[in-house]
Every structure is written in C-alpha cells, then in structure tokens.
Amino acid sequence: MDLQVRSEVRGSWTVVAVEGELDADTVPVLSDHLEGTTGGQVVVDLSGVPFMDTTGLSLMLDWHRRLDAAGGQFRMACLQPSVHKLFRLTELTEVMRIHDTIASATAQ
Numbered sequence: 001m002d003l004q005v006r007s008e009v010r011g012s013w014t015v016v017a018v019e020g021e022l023d024a025d026t027v028p029v030l031s032d033h034l035e036g037t038t039g040g041q042v043v044v045d046l047s048g049v050p051f052m053d054t055t056g057l058s059l060m061l062d063w064h065r066r067l068d069a070a071g072g073q074f075r076m077a078c079l080q081p082s083v084h085k086l087f088r089l090t091e092l093t094e095v096m097r098i099h100d101t102i103a104s105a106t107a108q
Helices: 027-035 054-069 081-089 102-108
Strands: 004-008 015-018 041-048 073-077 095-099
Touching: 004 027, 015 027, 015 081, 015 102, 041 054, 041 095, 054 073, 054 081, 073 102, 095 102
Parallel strands: 015 041, 041 073, 073 095
Antiparallel strands: 004 015
C-alpha cells in the first residue's frame, strides 16, 4: 500500500494528514514530507493509518524531540486503536502529545 501525505496550514499549525501503512518501506515518504514543512508547530493526523511499526514510531519520536529542542511543538491526532496501542505499550503516551481530534491538537 502506498503512503499518501498532504499538508495544510491551520492558523499557526501545519497539519500533515497521512493515509496508508507506516512502516520501514513508507517512512521515508513521510520523513521527506516533514522535512519540507515550515514553521515550528506540526500536527500529524494519523486517522488514515491503520498500521504503524517501530520505524514509524521512531520517526514520530524523532520529530517530537526535534521540534521540542527548537522551541516548537509536535503533536499527533486521531490515532486508530492499533496505532494508539503501540504508543501505550512503549509508554510514549507519557512523553508525546496525542489528541483525539485535530481541533484539540491545534488549540493553544
């Protein structure tokens, strides 16, 4: 399955919508897209991601750390149950900002 990624600006936030499985084969697509984002406030909409492996998890953690170190913000929203479970099992729900909706993720 190909990974589809698109972005839109909502206020001061760049919302990156992802559709497809996020794994070792597709992570470079999202990584390249994130490299091209402007601004220091990014929300990744994972509502269209039914599966994520540890490669995707590592990418999310890397961007969280990157933006945090630069004084920005990185959030995720709309995780499907299987993807949310991966974050819970690795206890990253305690570290990263995960929201149920895009609206709550982009609220200051």
